[in-house]
């Protein structure tokens with residue numbers, strides 16, 4: 001099945017845009033819209049399809065025998081890859097961080113195995129080098145970097161930008177940053193919009209390095225909502241996500257979209273945006289239940 005057919009049959013594209021309302025937005029005379037990429041598919045959710053699309057197409061057109069990628073035990077990227085390759089009848093291999101783990105360590109790994117992804121567990125120190133184990137090395141493998149980062153991932157975001165442009169023009173956009181592929185893709189293809197990236201890890205230097213190397217200027221990045229790993233702060237995010245869900249009937253999770261919306265509310269309350277501004281927040285998905 002080719003990519004266009006696959007999208008038509010399995011995916012909800014283009015994803016909808018919805019406005020959300022809040023007394024705070026009214027007070028500050030701001031309108032907030034959400035690009036619901038979380039509705040693209042329950043498993044190949046959010047930015048994961050956008051980032052995989054060009055890789056899958058390349059694999060189909062170039063007789064790639066297997067796709068190899070990397071991730072942690074809860075990687076949304078590997079999870080989506082396992083499912084897509086299952087549907088398309090392609091061979092996939094996941095190299096997972098942590099040699100103390102096995103295919104029964106959590107329900108996601110179990111599920112990925114059930115979708116026929118071959119899982120290899122390597123130690124955390126080995127993982128830093130990301131070796132391809134001898135046993136799985138073979139000609140015509142396509143290797144996708146950790147978290148799906150890469151030129152093809154960035155290129156895949158153009159499709160998202162086209163959907164946004166054909167909908168309407170926004171002064172601002174906001175999205176969470178993991179590897180930064182989504183953020184850099186947006187910066188590359190939406191030059192009229194001010195795009196705010198909310199870091200979820202302390203990897204600003206890496207994002208800036210990639211930006212320079214690829215010649216994609218960064219617009220605005222905030223490291224104010226990383227929170228760190230302290231339980232007390234994690235509670236703040238969990239509570240925020242629950243309240244957000246109750247208020248807007250839209251599920252978010254604390255790692256990516258929770259931090260982004262928390263940051264958005266904070267920036268609005270601190271008058272970061274001029275009155276009259278319209279902001280588009282990208283819901284990058286990540287809800288696995």
Ligand SMILES: *Cc1c(COP(=O)(O)O)cnc(C)c1O
Nearest residue numbers: 178179180181182256284285286
């Ligand atoms: C993977 C992921 C991200 C990070 O995207 P990058 O392109 O790696 O920055 C953001 N949100 C969700 C829900 C994700 O699963």
